[in-house]
Amino acid sequence: MSTTTDDHRPAGERPDPTAPAEGRRTQDAAGSSPVRAGSRVVIIGGGPGGYEAALVAAQLGARVTLVERQGTGGAAVLTDVVPSKTLIATAEWMTTTDAAPELGIRGGGGTSVDMAAVNRRVLELARRQSQDIRARLEREGIRVVDGTGRLAGHLGSTGTRPVHVTTADGDELELVAEIVLVATGATPRVLPDAQPDGERILTWVQMYNLTELPEHLVVVGSGVTGAEFAGAYNGLGVPVTLVSSRDRVLPGEDEDAAELIENVFRNRGMTVLSRSRAAAVRRTGDGVEVELTDGRVVSASHCLVAVGGVPSTAGLGLEEAGVVLRDSGHIQVDRVSRTTAPRVYAAGDCTGVLPLASVAAMQGRVAMWHALGDAVSPLDVDAVTANIFTAPEIATIGVSERQVLDGEVDAVVTQLPLARNPRAKMLGIREGFVKVMADRHSGAVLGAVVVAPRASELIFPLAVAVTQRITVDQLANVYTIYPSLSGSIAEAARTLHQTGE
Numbered sequence: 001m002s003t004t005t006d007d008h009r010p011a012g013e014r015p016d017p018t019a020p021a022e023g024r025r026t027q028d029a030a031g032s033s034p035v036r037a038g039s040r041v042v043i044i045g046g047g048p049g050g051y052e053a054a055l056v057a058a059q060l061g062a063r064v065t066l067v068e069r070q071g072t073g074g075a076a077v078l079t080d081v082v083p084s085k086t087l088i089a090t091a092e093w094m095t096t097t098d099a100a101p102e103l104g105i106r107g108g109g110g111t112s113v114d115m116a117a118v119n120r121r122v123l124e125l126a127r128r129q130s131q132d133i134r135a136r137l138e139r140e141g142i143r144v145v146d147g148t149g150r151l152a153g154h155l156g157s158t159g160t161r162p163v164h165v166t167t168a169d170g171d172e173l174e175l176v177a178e179i180v181l182v183a184t185g186a187t188p189r190v191l192p193d194a195q196p197d198g199e200r201i202l203t204w205v206q207m208y209n210l211t212e213l214p215e216h217l218v219v220v221g222s223g224v225t226g227a228e229f230a231g232a233y234n235g236l237g238v239p240v241t242l243v244s245s246r247d248r249v250l251p252g253e254d255e256d257a258a259e260l261i262e263n264v265f266r267n268r269g270m271t272v273l274s275r276s277r278a279a280a281v282r283r284t285g286d287g288v289e290v291e292l293t294d295g296r297v298v299s300a301s302h303c304l305v306a307v308g309g310v311p312s313t314a315g316l317g318l319e320e321a322g323v324v325l326r327d328s329g330h331i332q333v334d335r336v337s338r339t340t341a342p343r344v345y346a347a348g349d350c351t352g353v354l355p356l357a358s359v360a361a362m363q364g365r366v367a368m369w370h371a372l373g374d375a376v377s378p379l380d381v382d383a384v385t386a387n388i389f390t391a392p393e394i395a396t397i398g399v400s401e402r403q404v405l406d407g408e409v410d411a412v413v414t415q416l417p418l419a420r421n422p423r424a425k426m427l428g429i430r431e432g433f434v435k436v437m438a439d440r441h442s443g444a445v446l447g448a449v450v451v452a453p454r455a456s457e458l459i460f461p462l463a464v465a466v467t468q469r470i471t472v473d474q475l476a477n478v479y480t481i482y483p484s485l486s487g488s489i490a491e492a493a494r495t496l497h498q499t500g501e
Helices: 048-059 074-078 081-099 115-139 224-235 255-267 357-371 401-405 422-427 455-467 472-476 487-495
Strands: 040-044 063-068 143-151 161-167 172-177 179-182 186-188 217-220 240-243 271-273 278-284 287-292 297-300 302-305 309-311 344-346 385-388 393-398 411-417 433-439 445-452
Touching (some): 040 161, 074 081, 081 224, 217 297, 224 255, 255 401, 401 433, 422 487
Parallel strands (some): 217 302
Antiparallel strands (some): 161 172, 287 297, 433 445
C-alpha cells in the first residue's frame, strides 16, 4: 500500500457497489450526502482492521483519530497472531530435526528448550511490532489515543457521530466524526466450568506467561488455535493430549489435510481424543483435571482452553446507536463494511466475517475507500487465502473439494503427494500434498489446498490463479525451478489438462 499522504485528491461521488445499478452514489447508511476528503474519522480499535483503515483514511486526506486500549496492533499483534506464530517458529526448529537421521545428521547431547527465554522473545517481538505500527501511524499524521471508545446514542446537529473516550489516564474526551469504524476484535471464549486462572488453566492469551515447559499439556478444542498450540508444544517436546469434540481435528478444513495432520500428531506421540468433549477443568494443586462428558478424567500439569472467541462488542454503545448485532454478538455488516447505523462501519473479528487478520485489514480498507468516496470493490471472501501454522502447514484458497463432491461446483479435482517431489525428497519431507480444483469446462483454477512446510508461501501462485481466473493450462505452461516444491503445483495443473475431446 502506498503511504504517500501529500496527494490528497478530493473524493467525489463514486459508485456504491451494493446499491442498485441505476443512480448509484456513495452514501452513508442513512442515505445522506457523500463524505469527502478532510472528513473526521474516528476508529475504535487498533488491530489490523483499525490501523489499516487509518492508513487508507489518512492517504485519502481525512483527519484520523485512532482509539486503542490495549496497544497499537491490538490482539493480533500483542496476544494472538504475532506471538503464536513466533512460538510456532521456535517449535519448527525442533520438528525439522525429524528428518536429520535420514539426511545423515547425527545429533549429540540433545536439545533443550528454555521456555522463559522463548516467551520473553515472543512478547518482546510483539511489543516492538506494536511500537513500529504506532510510529508508522504517527508519521502519517494519525492521532493515536490510548483509551476506550464508546458511541453516542445520537447524531450531532450536523449529522456527525460523537464518540466518548475514556483515556488510559482516566480523562474523558468527546470526539466528533463524520465516519466511525469499530474494529474491536474478539477475546477468548471462556467455559463456565473451565475458568482460567492464568497459571494452570489458560486461554491462548495467557500461554505466554509460562516460564517452564508444561509436564503434560491438555488442549481443549481442536480448531485452528487448538491444533496450532498442540502441534507447537508437541514439537517443543511436551506430552500433549488434544481433546476434540469432532470426528477429527480441524473439522472445518479440507478432509484430506485434516486427516494428514491428525496422523502426523499421533505419529509424533500426541494423544488425540476424538469425539470427546470437556465438561469441566479443575485446578488440583500443581496440576489440573479435565473431566470429559463420558466420565473420563485426564490429569495434567496445564490445560489450554481453545474453544473459539467472543466478539468484543459489549459496552460500546452500539445498540443505542442503532447498530444491529447478531445473536452471537457480532456486528452485522454488508460487503463494504457498513453497519445499520448512519456513518458507522465495522471491521475484523467483531463482525464475524472470517477470523483472519488479512480479512480484518481488507474490511478496514474497504470501509474507508467506500466512506471517503474512493473506488472500491465489495469484499470477496471466496478469494481469501488462509493458512494453519501446524507442521506441516495447511494453506487454502477458493472452492473446496467438499463443494465439488456435494455438487455445488462443477469442477475436477487432482491431488499429488509431495513425497514424490524431488526437492521434497532432498529435504526429507514425507508428508504433504498439492490439491487443485478446476472448472470442468473452462479449466479455470477455482480452488487449491497445499499441505507442506511453508505452505503459506507456496499457496501464492495458486491464489493468483484463482483471483485472476488463470486456467490449468496457463499455470502448467509457467516455468518452475527444478528441483522445487512449486514444481508440484505445475505438475498438478498438467494432470488437469483438457484434451478437447
